[in-house]
Amino acid sequence: MSSQSRIMSKKSIEDFLFEVREKNKQLAITGILLLIQGKFVQYIEGPAEEIDRVYESINQDKRHTDLILLDSGELDERQFKDWSMAYKEVGDKQIKEIVGKEDLNLEEVFLKGKDIKNHPVLTVLYDFVKTLSS
Numbered sequence: 001m002s003s004q005s006r007i008m009s010k011k012s013i014e015d016f017l018f019e020v021r022e023k024n025k026q027l028a029i030t031g032i033l034l035l036i037q038g039k040f041v042q043y044i045e046g047p048a049e050e051i052d053r054v055y056e057s058i059n060q061d062k063r064h065t066d067l068i069l070l071d072s073g074e075l076d077e078r079q080f081k082d083w084s085m086a087y088k089e090v091g092d093k094q095i096k097e098i099v100g101k102e103d104l105n106l107e108e109v110f111l112k113g114k115d116i117k118n119h120p121v122l123t124v125l126y127d128f129v130k131t132l133s134s
């Protein structure tokens with residue numbers, strides 16, 4: 001999860017997604033990227049070595065700041081095998097439907113010492129994935 005450096009135009013989002021998807025196809029990486037209230041929330045999956053390398057590239061990308069790792073682990077099966085990077089801008093209304101309140105207080109997650117594994121943004125991501133796959 002990270003903070004967008006500046007608001008990107010529709011065109012620059014499209015160009016950015018094109019670049020990301022092309023690279024992910026080459027590296028056998030799949031996943032989903034959400035943009036919620038100026039924050040990127042991303043889930044990526046693939047060969048561990050490639051994931052580590054891409055994470056390092058993502059970490060150095062000037063298009064965002066304050067990157068934090070919410071969760072990581074091993075999987076038997078891909079969750080997004082057909083998606084080189086699904087993308088969705090999640091509006092306030094949808095956030096409210098999922099977590100019952102509009103303001104996720106995402107700033108809080110960047111504060112030191114917070115229990116990020118239980119942060120509502122993960123609920124949004126998991127629920128969103130469930131909605132997509134149902």
Ligand SMILES: Cc1cc2nc3c(=O)[nH]c(=O)nc-3n(C[C@H](O)[C@H](O)[C@H](O)COP(=O)(O)O)c2cc1C
Pocket residue numbers: 002019020023024029033040042044054057058059060061063064085
């Ligand atoms: C929020 C965010 C998500 C990104 N996700 C990916 C990704 O899934 N795969 C990828 O290759 N690059 C991703 N990038 C782009 C990388 O930061 C980087 O620009 C790209 O991998 C090219 O890096 P390179 O010049 O080191 O090859 C992402 C960037 C941002 C800001």
